[in-house]
Amino acid sequence: MAEPHGAKFADPELPDLDLSRAALFLDFDGTLVDLADTPSGVAVPSGMPDLMRRLDAATDGRLVIVTGRPISVVSQFLGGYEGNVIGCHGAEERYDGETNPHPLAESDVVHRLGDMVEAFAATHEGLIAERKPTGVVLHFRQVPEQEPDAYAFLHALETAHEDFDLHHSKMAYELRPKGISKDASIKRMMKTAAFAGRCPVFFGDDVTDEPALEWVAGQQDGLAVKVGPGETGANYRLPEPAAVRDQLELWLED
Numbered sequence: 263m264a265e266p267h268g269a270k271f272a273d274p275e276l277p278d279l280d281l282s283r284a285a286l287f288l289d290f291d292g293t294l295v296d297l298a299d300t301p302s303g304v305a306v307p308s309g310m311p312d313l314m315r316r317l318d319a320a321t322d323g324r325l326v327i328v329t330g331r332p333i334s335v336v337s338q339f340l341g342g343y344e345g346n347v348i349g350c351h352g353a354e355e356r357y358d359g360e361t362n363p364h365p366l367a368e369s370d371v372v373h374r375l376g377d378m379v380e381a382f383a384a385t386h387e388g389l390i391a392e393r394k395p396t397g398v399v400l401h402f403r404q405v406p407e408q409e410p411d412a413y414a415f416l417h418a419l420e421t422a423h424e425d426f427d428l429h430h431s432k433m434a435y436e437l438r439p440k441g442i443s444k445d446a447s448i449k450r451m452m453k454t455a456a457f458a459g460r461c462p463v464f465f466g467d468d469v470t471d472e473p474a475l476e477w478v479a480g481q482q483d484g485l486a487v488k489v490g491p492g493e494t495g496a497n498y499r500l501p502e503p504a505a506v507r508d509q510l511e512l513w514l515e516d
């Protein structure tokens with residue numbers, strides 16, 4: 263009989279964690295909540311806002327949501343969450359109640375790129391354009407066969423706009439300002455007085471999370487947790503968002 267999947271290559275169980283000594287970085291989509299067919303379609307469990315409040319308290323304000331979404335959108339999904347966020351992959355940051363947008367946020371060039379990608383999506387059934395304060399995403403989750411067209415269009419825009427880079431994420435392509443990434447933001451935050459000396463913890467599911475997962479796994483006492491299947495530089499793995507929420511509850515009980 264074939265071995266059940268995972269029996270042979272079991273991932274190590276996550277260790278106990280003293281949250282008062284941790285800096286807890288959490289991706290949102292695919293990590294705290296299951297992915298949905300459309301960006302607005304995610305279902306947020308009713309206990310999530312309370313879970314975030316308790317984690318924020320237990321870490322004494324060192325909880326940071328690290329997401330590709332705008333801060334305003336993820337805050338709304340989390341029931342009016344007012345805590346720390348690295349948003350738009352690092353193009354926006356909110357720390358201690360203060361928001362620092364990227365210089366290109368809501369700029370003319372971003373609006374123009376948004377218009378062009380929206381017009382393209384409008385003539386290609388199933389493609390979805392998602393505007394962000396600092397860029398634009400083209401989702402092809404509903405029409406995977408259109409990936410080459412989506413890529414070709416955004417690649418042409420990237421070539422014509424030298425301040426922007428093209429990024430590939432799960433079933434989507436995204437244009438955002440150069441030099442921006444989740445790992446760059448996490449590394450910078452870990453150097454600030456408030457975070458230095460804390461044990462870095464990061465949960466993420468996507469290819470765009472890999473540089474940060476690898477970096478955290480290489481830090482002393484760093485806990486990098488890959489959510490779901492796929493190759494990773496993380497040192498731990500959980501199968502799905504429900505398991506992430508259970509793990510966080512477990513650490514809160516300790």
Ligand SMILES: [Mg+2]
Nearest residue numbers: 289291292468
């Ligand atoms: Mg994700």
